[in-house]
Amino acid sequence: MSNMSETKNTQVGFVLGLTGGIATGKSTAAAVFQQYGFPVIDADQVAREVVEPDTPGLQALVQAFGKEILQKDGQLDRQKLGQLIFGSATAREQLNQVLDPFIRGKITEEIVKNKATHPLVIVDIPLLFEGHYDAQMDAVAVVYIPESQQIDRLMARNQLTKQEAEQRVKSQLSIEEKKRRADIVFDNRQTKEDLSDEIKKWLSFNRFL
Template sequence: MVLGLTGGIATGKSAVSDIFKGFNVPIIDADQVARKVVEPGTKGLKEIQAAFGWQMIQPDGTLDRHALGTLVFSQPEALTQLNGITGPLIKQAVVRKLQGYRRRKVPLVVYDAPTLFEAHGASGMNEIMVVTVPPQVQLERLMARDHLNEKEALERIHAQLPLAEKVKRADVVIDNSHSVDKTKAQVVRWLNEAGFGSLITTKTNEVKK
């Protein structure tokens, strides 16, 4: 089973991903894959340089993520262009990873992708889990996490599909506005209801040993 894990920026999706890791569930992290496809010497980085200029490349040859982020989150057409470059490369890499897990008959894999809906990846998922928090909490967390002012933070939030729309499309919703224990309890409940309670039992036995 492939569970698509998504949410709005700074809603705490990574915290939920860590809970799954704690139960030894394999995670395919779209952000990590996205970094891989734009490493120095890759087709992705070359295409970004060609599209947006040398100013997006740092002296050491790596991508200047801050400069690129400042550009694409203030210009929707630039974000669309960037997604057109990286999207296919990310999809190819994810498909290869999923094929490997299927060959090994892994029962559950989580695909952790912040732009699952925006990148049209939802159709490949068996179920979709959306992590949500109230809008003000999301804004405050993003400003604190990425050291952004309110305008910059709102630009990043508005560059994604509205969180309320993601919730509507979800098979399961995780409310991450309270304690970590409450969030974990929701994940455990889903694992049990989805037929993966053995993962919890196995982890509990490992801890006892």
């Protein structure tokens, strides 16, 4: 972490990729950074914005999947799109290929804009490693809990059976692999307050506070 302070001293915005697994507490961590006034670029929000009516992203989706994915008011019918790609790995891959340039382009644009005015920029991306976004980050932080705890939390949060929760967890890169690849690990095995304290310590150590 010593190189963090050196980067901070250059007065150039430091870009921290924030990721984790499903139900590990990534959104909670992102909210802590926001509380301290650091901008958080939310990849899920960007993914929604690039398919709003009359956007090139939505037009590209219509070209790929047909006009039946639109509602009468021109909005994306997410339910119909979901039905088209449900159970089809090929269709899901096609969806990712169509939207990736728009999502990646918008995230890059937001990074450049925020770096100019903030010492630290957080980029919240659930599939950061899977999408190879780590190359765009100065460092990557993973919000970590063990897989067994991940499954328990997901069952409680989404009212899922153990089998359903395990399926969702296994569909992502394992949390242990993400932890192995991380530059920084925020341990979320305890309370939200403990996670918040850990992030505050990291910010203070690297002189962002």
